[in-house]
Amino acid sequence: EVQLVESGGDLVQPGGSLRLSCSASGFSFSSNWMHWVRQVPGKGLVWVSRINSDGSGTTYADSVKGRFTISRDNAKNTLYLQMNSLRVEDTAVYYCASEYWGGPASPFNVWGQGTMVTVSS
């Protein structure tokens, strides 16, 4: 079964750090460009970051640039998002998603169930 499973979401204080993980199975993870997308509960989808298949190229939304780092371990079929200097406005459900046909410039055909990050004092 094609699957993405996120973990690592938690309650953290402003200024704190958190690392999200996304474990992939059932497809060729190492061939696919991967993304993080976030969603404030009850609100819309917001793209956060992208990484190419071998991890050599990354792109970020302006709102997280310099604070978040996307990475991957293809040997472990796992995608990561290191989140530093967290702000209240980073509170959201974080989804990992895989591009169709590997990528780039493809829609997202596989999504995880999401992990909740809450930034609050």
Place this chain on the structure above:
Amino acid sequence: DIVMTQSPDSLAVSLGERATINCKSSQSVLHSSNSKNYLGWYRQKPGQPPKLLIYWASTRESGVPDRFSGSGSGTDFTLTISSLQAEDVAVYYCQQYYTVPYTFGQGTKLQIK
């Protein structure tokens, strides 16, 4: 960034009737090299992640019922549900994957009248 604007924000349609959702991009997502529109539609039910319905603006994803169809080109796109079923109640999003950031529309909430 390409801004995606959907209309309406919410929509109530009777069972068996047609539902139409529009999506407009702030710049063309039609790639001249392959004449493809880099536009997808997703459905998100409560408590679930988004699910891809349509890509290349009009190609139905495998397993998606044929009552769902997409149309449009350049900057103006439409998702049509020909005969609304109860299980279609959800929020629908368009997304451009022409260039990063891969922006989404704000979503259209579809309900039963």
